[in-house]
Amino acid sequence: AQTVTQSQPEMSVQEAETVTLSCTYDTSESDYYLFWYKQPPSRQMILVIRQEAYKQQNATENRFSVNFQKAAKSFSLKISDSQLGDAAMYFCAYRRWGSGTYKYIFGTGTRLKVLA
Amino acid sequence: GAVVSQHPSWVICKSGTSVKIECRSLDFQATTMFWYRQFPKQSLMLMATSNEGSKATYEQGVEKDKFLINHASLTLSTLTVTSAHPEDSSFYICSAGGRFGPGTRLTVL
Numbered sequence: 570a571q572t573v574t575q576s577q578p579e580m581s582v583q584e585a586e587t588v589t590l591s592c593t594y595d596t597s598e599s600d601y602y603l604f605w606y607k608q609p610p611s612r613q614m615i616l617v618i619r620q621e622a623y624k625q626q627n628a629t630e631n632r633f634s635v636n637f638q639k640a641a642k643s644f645s646l647k648i649s650d651s652q653l654g655d656a657a658m659y660f661c662a663y664r665r666w667g668s669g670t671y672k673y674i675f676g677t678g679t680r681l682k683v684l685a
Numbered sequence: 686g687a688v689v690s691q692h693p694s695w696v697i698c699k700s701g702t703s704v705k706i707e708c709r710s711l712d713f714q715a716t717t718m719f720w721y722r723q724f725p726k727q728s729l730m731l732m733a734t735s736n737e738g739s740k741a742t743y744e745q746g747v748e749k750d751k752f753l754i755n756h757a758s759l760t761l762s763t764l765t766v767t768s769a770h771p772e773d774s775s776f777y778i779c780s781a782g783g784r785f786g787p788g789t790r791l792t793v794l
Contacts, residue, residue: 606785612723612776614785660728670717670736673780675728 571596573663575676582651583684589636590646590679592661599623602664603637603644604673609657617659620644648681656683688712691779691786698769699794706764706789708735708779714759715781720752723776723788735762769793 572595582588594603605617620628620637627635632649648655661676688711698704708718716737721729733754734742741754751773753765762781766773774793779786 611787612778613787614729614778614780616783670734672719672731672734673729674731677728 571598571663571665571674573661573674573676575661575679577679578677579680579682581682581684582648584651584653586651587647587649588651588681590648590659590661590681592644592646592676594642594644594661594663596642596663596665598665601666603635604662604664605633605635605644605646606660606662606675607655607657608660608678614660618646651683653683653685656681689779689781689784689786691777691789693789694787695790695792697792697794700770701768703765703767704769704791706766706777706779706791708762708764708781708786710760710781713782715762716759717781718756718762719780720754720762720764721778721780723778725776729778732764735764737762766791 574593601622603620607615607617618628618630618633620635627637634647636645658678658680660678663674664671690709692707696704718735720732722732723729731744732747735754735756737756737759743749751767756762771793776788776790778788
């Protein structure tokens with residue numbers, strides 16, 4: 570069974586600085602998707618970035634980028650120029666195909682605090 | 686695009702009553718929707734997969750008779766918590782098309 574591990578329950582970053590959130594996963598599949606979701610206090614899940622496993626190039630979305638190491642099964646999120654609005658829970662997720670549909674497996678989350 | 690809505694956003698009910706939560710895909714059709722449960726400061730746990738026109742698929746440990754799911758159309762799935770008890774109090778989130786609804790906070794007194 571696939572698992573997703575986020576080893577950092579909480580992280581802090583100074584405004585305008587860069588922070589990296591870690592995520593590792595375990596799978597025997599070769600084709601899959603990985604995601605980072607942000608959950609602010611409103612609790613609305615917001616897609617931050619996604620990575621397709623068959624693509625070697627790391628995904629980027631403005632200030633957000635990933636370091637995808639397929640062999641190491643590592644998928645970290647880098648937030649550059651951190652802003653106060655980045656403060657939230659961040660969940661790493663693995664999407665697998667099973668029983669005729671896609672299913673998401675979420676990590677336990679990392680709470681990011683942004684210090685002014 | 687790909688907006689998912691939920692109703693209600695929060696609900697308080699008495700122990701023993703049933704509560705229905707709706708999940709709608711607003712601008713797309715979804716043959717499959719997902720229901721998650723999230724306890725405070727914890728991750729999302731998949732409860733069940735809602736399939737349009739057929740029975741829902743429940744994850745291990747989820748009581749299908751307690752959490753009734755109906756996927757009546759390609760844009761609507763409902764989750765009914767039957768005979769609710771305080772331990773059912775939680776945040777329920779639906780998902781479709783890779784997007785998530787805003788969630789429903791259920792408090793059972």
